[in-house]
Amino acid sequence: MNNLHEVLRNGRLIVVCGSGGVGKTTMSAALGAYAATLHNRRVLVLTVDPARRLADALGLESFGNAVVEIDSLALTRDGRPPAGKMFAAMIDTKASWDELISRCAPNDEVRDKVLSNKLYRNLTERFVHSHDYIAMERLFEAQQSQDYDLVIVDTPPSRNALDVLDAPRRMKEFFASRLLKLLTSQTQSRLFSIASKPFFLVADRILGARFLSDITEFFGLFRTMEAGFVARANAVEAVLKQRDTSFVVVTTLESAPLHEAEFLIDALQERDFPLTAVIANRVTPGELIGRVDDALQVLESSIQDPSFVQSVVAATQAVDPSAQQISRVINAISRKSAVVVKQAKTEQVALVSLQGRCAKANAQVCISPISGGEITHATALVALGESVHPA
Amino acid sequence: MLFVTGKGGAGKTTFSSALARYAAAQGKKTLVVEMDDKGALARALQVDDLQFVAREVEPNLFAMAMNTEDSLREYIRLFVRNPLVSTIGPLAKILDFVANAAPGVKEILAVGKLCWEVRERNYDLVIVDAEATGHIVAQVDAPSILSNLVQVGVIREQTKWMQEMLHDKSTTGVVVVTTPEEMPVLETVQLLDTLQNTTKVGVAAVVANRVHEDVVLGVDIPVFNELQNAVRKKKVSPAVADALASPLEILEIAIDRRKNEVSNLEQLVSRSRSSGVMFMSVMDIDASSHNVVEQLTSVLTEELQ
Numbered sequence: 001m002n003n004l005h006e007v008l009r010n011g012r013l014i015v016v017c018g019s020g021g022v023g024k025t026t027m028s029a030a031l032g033a034y035a036a037t038l039h040n041r042r043v044l045v046l047t048v049d050p051a052r053r054l055a056d057a058l059g060l061e062s063f064g065n066a067v068v069e070i071d072s073l074a075l076t077r078d079g080r081p082p083a084g085k086m087f088a089a090m091i092d093t094k095a096s097w098d099e100l101i102s103r104c105a106p107n108d109e110v111r112d113k114v115l116s117n118k119l120y121r122n123l124t125e126r127f128v129h130s131h132d133y134i135a136m137e138r139l140f141e142a143q144q145s146q147d148y149d150l151v152i153v154d155t156p157p158s159r160n161a162l163d164v165l166d167a168p169r170r171m172k173e174f175f176a177s178r179l180l181k182l183l184t185s186q187t188q189s190r191l192f193s194i195a196s197k198p199f200f201l202v203a204d205r206i207l208g209a210r211f212l213s214d215i216t217e218f219f220g221l222f223r224t225m226e227a228g229f230v231a232r233a234n235a236v237e238a239v240l241k242q243r244d245t246s247f248v249v250v251t252t253l254e255s256a257p258l259h260e261a262e263f264l265i266d267a268l269q270e271r272d273f274p275l276t277a278v279i280a281n282r283v284t285p286g287e288l289i290g291r292v293d294d295a296l297q298v299l300e301s302s303i304q305d306p307s308f309v310q311s312v313v314a315a316t317q318a319v320d321p322s323a324q325q326i327s328r329v330i331n332a333i334s335r336k337s338a339v340v341v342k343q344a345k346t347e348q349v350a351l352v353s354l355q356g357r358c359a360k361a362n363a364q365v366c367i368s369p370i371s372g373g374e375i376t377h378a379t380a381l382v383a384l385g386e387s388v389h390p391a
Numbered sequence: 392m393l394f395v396t397g398k399g400g401a402g403k404t405t406f407s408s409a410l411a412r413y414a415a416a417q418g419k420k421t422l423v424v425e426m427d428d429k430g431a432l433a434r435a436l437q438v439d440d441l442q443f444v445a446r447e448v449e450p451n452l453f454a455m456a457m458n459t460e461d462s463l464r465e466y467i468r469l470f471v472r473n474p475l476v477s478t479i480g481p482l483a484k485i486l487d488f489v490a491n492a493a494p495g496v497k498e499i500l501a502v503g504k505l506c507w508e509v510r511e512r513n514y515d516l517v518i519v520d521a522e523a524t525g526h527i528v529a530q531v532d533a534p535s536i537l538s539n540l541v542q543v544g545v546i547r548e549q550t551k552w553m554q555e556m557l558h559d560k561s562t563t564g565v566v567v568v569t570t571p572e573e574m575p576v577l578e579t580v581q582l583l584d585t586l587q588n589t590t591k592v593g594v595a596a597v598v599a600n601r602v603h604e605d606v607v608l609g610v611d612i613p614v615f616n617e618l619q620n621a622v623r624k625k626k627v628s629p630a631v632a633d634a635l636a637s638p639l640e641i642l643e644i645a646i647d648r649r650k651n652e653v654s655n656l657e658q659l660v661s662r663s664r665s666s667g668v669m670f671m672s673v674m675d676i677d678a679s680s681h682n683v684v685e686q687l688t689s690v691l692t693e694e695l696q
Contacts, residue, residue, distance in 0.1 A: 020400060340641050
C-alpha cells in the first residue's frame with residue numbers, strides 16, 4: 001500500500017504517530033470518519049485522552065475503555081447516512097493493565113495477588129513504558145477482532161515516539177533480563193542471599209529489606225505470566241509488519257514537530273515498519289501565499305492613494321470611521337498578513353525538504369490545509385479527512 | 392526552588408533559561424538545572440554541554456545537568472558511608488537495579504540533589520527545567536510517594552526533610568508553562584487540580600506562552616469587521632478588493648485561532664485566580680529569530696518589574 005487513500009479503502013490497521021500538539025488525535029478521528037463515511041468501512045479509532053471538544057464532536061459523553069459506536073446521524077453527509085460505521089474507544093491504561101493481568105495470570109490466586117500488590121501500579125508504570133505497551137496491546141486485540149475492517153490507533157504522546165514501537169520488544173527483553181532473574185531466582189532463601197552479596201547489601205541499605213522483599217514477591221508473581229506476555233509481544237510485532245498495516249506520521253511544518261517527524265521516519269525505516277504517508281497538517285496553501293504577496297504589493301502603492309482610502313471609507317461608512325482608524329486598520333492588515341505570509345513561506349521551504357526526505361523513504365506526502373476553527377461536530381471531521389490530499 | 396513544567400513544546404526550557412537569566416541579573420545567585428539530559432538547556436543558554444557539577448555560565452548564573460548515577464554516588468558518599476561501596480563495582484549497575492525495581496528512586500535521587508543544594512543554601516534560587524506535565528507530580532512529590540512505599544531504610548529517613556522543603560510554599564513552587572491551545576490548557580487545568588488536590592506542593596505561577604496579538608484593538612474592531620464584511624460580500628471597489636481580499640483571507644485563520652485562544656485563556660485565568668495562582672501571558676516571539684531566550688528575558692524583566 002503506497003498511498004493514504006488506498007490504505008483508507010483497503011488497509012486493516014493504521015498506526016498514527018507524531019509529536020504532541022500537531023493535531024494527531026483529531027487527524028486520526030478525521031481519517032476514521034472519512035473512511036466510514038466515504039469508503040463505507042467499519043472503523044475503530046483507538047485514542048488516548050481526546051480533547052473534550054473532539055469527544056463532543058463525536059457525540060460522546062462518556063468515553064472510556066469500552067468501545068462505543070458513533071451515531072451514524074453525526075456522520076450523515078448530504079442527507080445520506082454512511083454505509084460504514086465508526087467506533088471509538090479511549091485507551092485507559094489502568095483498566096487495560098488490569099484486563100491484561102487477568103488474562104495472562106495462570107490462575108485466580110496469582111491474578112488477585114498481583115492486582116492487590118501495592119507496587120503493581122507503580123511498577124507497571126515504569127519498567128516497560130506501560131502506556132506504550134498497552135496501546136500496542138489494545139491495537140492487537142482490535143485488529144484480531146472481526147468487528148472492524150479498519151483499526152486506526154492514535155499513539156500516546158510520549159517523550160520519544162519510538163517507545164511505542166519498541167514496547168513489545170522491551171517487554172520481551174524485560175522478561176529475559178538479569179534483573180528479573182536476580183530478583184526471582186532465590187525466593188526461598190531471599191534474605192540470606194541478599195545479606196550475602198555486597199550488591200544487594202547496598203540496595204538493602206538504601207531501600208530497606210522489607211521493600212526489597214515486596215519487590216521480589218511482586219516480580220516472582222509477574223514472572224509466572226512470562227509465557228503469555230512474550231507470546232503476545234511476538235504477535236503484536238508480527239501484526240505491525242503485516243502487508244495491510246500502515247504507519248502514518250502527522251506533523252505540522254514548524255521546526256520542532258518536523259524535526260521529530262524526520263526522526264520518526266528514520267526510525268520506522270530502521271525497524272522495517274511500513275510507512276505509507278506523512279501528513280503535513282495545518283498547511284497554508286501555496287496559492288494563497290502567492291495571492292497575498294501580490295495583494296500586499298498592490299496595497300503598498302495604493303495606501304498613499306486618496307481615492308483608495310476614500311473607497312475604504314465608503315465601504316465602512318456604516319460605522320463612521322475616522323481617518324486615523326482607517327489608516328490604523330489598513331496598516332494592521334498589511335503588517336499582520338505580512339507576518340503570517342512570512343511564516344507560511346518558511347513552512348513552504350520546510351515542506352520541500354520534507355518531500356525530499358519522504359521520497360527517499362518511499363512515503364507519500366499529504367497536505368491538510370489550515371483552517372482556523374476547531375472541530376465542533378462530526379461532519380467537520382469528515383471534511384477534515386476529505387481535505388487531506390497528496391502534496 | 393521553582394520547578395518549571397509544561398506540555399512538550401510549550402517552551403519550558405526557553406522559559407527556565409529566561410527566568411534564570413532574569414534572576415541572575417537581579418543579583419540572585421541562581422542555579423538552573425536540566426533534568427532530562429537532552430542538552431536543550433545548554434543550547435538555549437548557548438553554552439557548552441552541561442555536567443553534573445554546576446558551572447558558572449554567566450555572572451551569578453550556574454547551570455548543571457542532572458545525572459542520577461552521579462547523584463547516587465554523591466548520596467552514598469554523604470549518607471551511607473559504606474566502606475563496601477568501593478568493592479561493589481560500577482554504580483551504574485546498582486542504580487539500574489534500584490531504579491528499575493523501585494518506583495520513585497530515580498526521581499528521589501534527582502530531587503534529593505536539588506533539595507540538598509537548597510538546604511545547604513548554596514544558591515539564592517534553584518530553577519529546575521523539570522519533567523513534562525504528565526510526569527511532574529512523580530518528580531516533585533517523589534519523597535511523599537516513596538515514603539508511602541518504603542517502610543524503612545536510609546532513603547525513607549531522608550524523605551522527611553525533603554517533603555518539608557517541597558511542601559513549604561514559601562520555598563518551593565511549580566511554574567506551569569502552556570500554550571493557549573485547547574489541549575495544553577486542559578492539561579494545565581488538570582495538573583493544577585492534581586497538584587492542589589492530591590499533593591501539598593504549591594503552584595507558583597501559570598504562564599501562557601506564545602499568545603498571539605489581536606489583529607486590531609478597541610475602537611478599530613468595528614471598522615475592521617465592517618471592512619472584512621464588505622470585502623467578503625464584494626461591496627468594495629475593485630482596487631480595494633485587489634489589495635485587501637487575500638490579506639484578509641489569510642488573516643481569517645489568525646483571527647479564528649485568536650478567538651479560540653481568548654476563550655482558552657479566559658478559562659486558564661479564572662482557574663488560576665480561583666486558587667490564587669499568579670497568571671502571566673507572554674506574546675509569541677518569532678521562533679525563527681536569533682535569540683528567543685534573550686527576547687523572553689527582556690519580556691520577563693519588563694513584566695516582573
